[in-house]
Amino acid sequence: MAQNAIDRAAKELVLTVQDYTLFASSALLNLFRPPIYWTDFLLQSDIIGVGSMTIVLLSGFFTGGVLALQSSATLAAFGATAVTGQFVSLTMIRELGPVLTGVMVSGRNASSMASELGSMVVTEQIDAMRALGVDPLRKLVTPRIFSSIVMLLLLTIVADACGILGGGAVTVWMNHLNGPQYFHMAYQQLHYADIVQGMIKPLLFGYILSSIGCFYGMRTTGGTQGVGRSTITAVVVASVLIIFVDFLVTHVLLALLS
C-alpha cells in the first residue's frame, strides 16, 4: 500500500518536472519567434515592475538597516566597525538583494499569475482563447516571463541601492559612525565579480518565479478551490526553488569568478 503510494508520488513528480521543463522551455523559445505581444509585455512590466516597487523599496531599505545593526555589533568586538559599509554592500549586492527581491516578487506576482491564469482555466477562458486561434502560451505566459526577467533585474538594483542606503542610515543615525566612511567602504570594496553575481541571479529568479506561477496556473483543476491550491503551490515552489537555485548559482559563480 505504502509502496504504491510512494511509486505513484514519484511518477507524478517526474511527470510534473517533465511538463514544467517543456512548458518553461517553449515559453522561453517563444521570445525569439513571432508573433511577440509587445503590448502585453509592457502591461505586465507595469504590473510586475512598477507594482512591486513599494515592497522592494521598503524590504531593501530595512534589510540593509538590519544588516548594519547586526554587523556593527559583531564588528565592534574586533574594532572593525569601519568595514560595516563593505559588509552591507557586498551582502546586499551578492546575496540578499537578488534573493529577497526574488522571494518578495514571487509572493506578490507568482501568486497573482497562478490565480489569474487558474481562474481563466476554470472559467474556460483559456479554451476560448485557443478556440479563437490564439496561443495562450505566447499571449499570456511569454510576456509574463519576459517582463519578470527584465523587471526583477531592475528591481534588484533598486533593492541593492535601498539596502545600502538603509545600512547607511542606521550607521549614521543609530550607530553614530562616519557616513562618508561607510559609503566609501561600500563602494571601494566592490568588485566587478560581485556585480556580475548580483546581476545574473535576478535573471534566473525572474524566470523561475514567472514560469512556476504560470505553470501552476495553467494546470489548475477543481474550480475555485483548485485556484487557491495552485496559488499556494506556485508561491511555495517558486520561493523554495529561488533559494535552492541561489545556492547552486552561488557555488558555481564563486568557483568561476574567484
Add this chain to the structure above:
Amino acid sequence: MMSDPLPPAFPAPGAEQCAQLETEAAKPVVAVCHVTVSFDGPPVLEDISFTVAPGETRILLGPAGVGKSVLLKAINRLVRAERGKVLLFGEDITSMPEEGLFPLRARTGMVFQEGALFDSLTVRDNVGYQLLQDAGIPEEEIDRRVREALSFVGLAETFSMFPSSLSGGMRRRVAIARALIAQPELLLYDSPTGGLDPVTSTTIIELIVKERDVHATPSLLVTHRLQDAFTLCTHRFDLDQGAMVPLPKGQVAPKTTFLMLEEGRLIFDGSIHELLRSKNAFVREFLE
C-alpha cells in the same frame, strides 16, 4: 443516414468512408472517424463517427454527462482523441502539432457553455479579440465590425460594457457575436441555452437560426433541451420580418439533423422524422 434499430458498432461513416473522405473533392467540414476519448479512466467517448457537411446544422442531443461537450471540444482538438481520427476542413488534426491547429481554429467559431468571455476585457475587446490580434487591421475597422456583430445579436448598446455587468443571456449573445465576427466556416455551440429562462433561450435559438439561414454556416450544436432542438428544426429566419417564423406544417429545415449520445456512444444519427420514429429505448425515453 442510418435506420433503427442501430447496430452496436456505429457504421456511419465507416473505416472505408473515413479513408475516402481524405481523398474526395467535396469534403465534409468535419469528419469524426471512430474517435475514443478518455481521461485517466474508462472512455468518456467511445468509437464515435459522424460528419458535418457544408451548410449542414447538426444537433447533438443527450442528457447531462454523456460526453457532448467533450465531443465538441475534440472537433477543434481542445481535447485530444485517444484513438480514431478527426478531419477538420479536410485536414487530419488528430496528431497535428498545436502550432498548426491555431489557423484551423481561427476558421472555427465556438460558443462555450457559460460564454467564457474574458472578464477583464470590455465587450468590444471580447468580440473583436480575434481581429485585435492582427496588427494589420485598423482600429476603426475593428470598431465597425464589432458594432456590426453586436447589432446582429441585438446588443449594440453593450459596446463599452464589461461582461460582469451583463445578464447570463446577454453574455451568451456576446459570445455568439465573438464567434461570428471573423465569419467562421464552422460554428460549434456548447449548450448555448443551458441555464437560461425560456424567453432568453428562444432569443438565442433565433440567433442560431438566423446565422444558419442567412450565412448557411455549417454548425454543430450541443443541447439537452428537446424544445430548442425542435425549434431549430421547425423554424426558419424571415429576413423581411427580421424574425424567426415557423415552417409550414409538416416541413422541417432540410439540412438540420440529429445525433444522440448515450454514455459516450453515438446511438442515433438521422433526421427529425427518423428520430421521432426511432425504436431505440434510450431515444424513446429521452423524447418522452
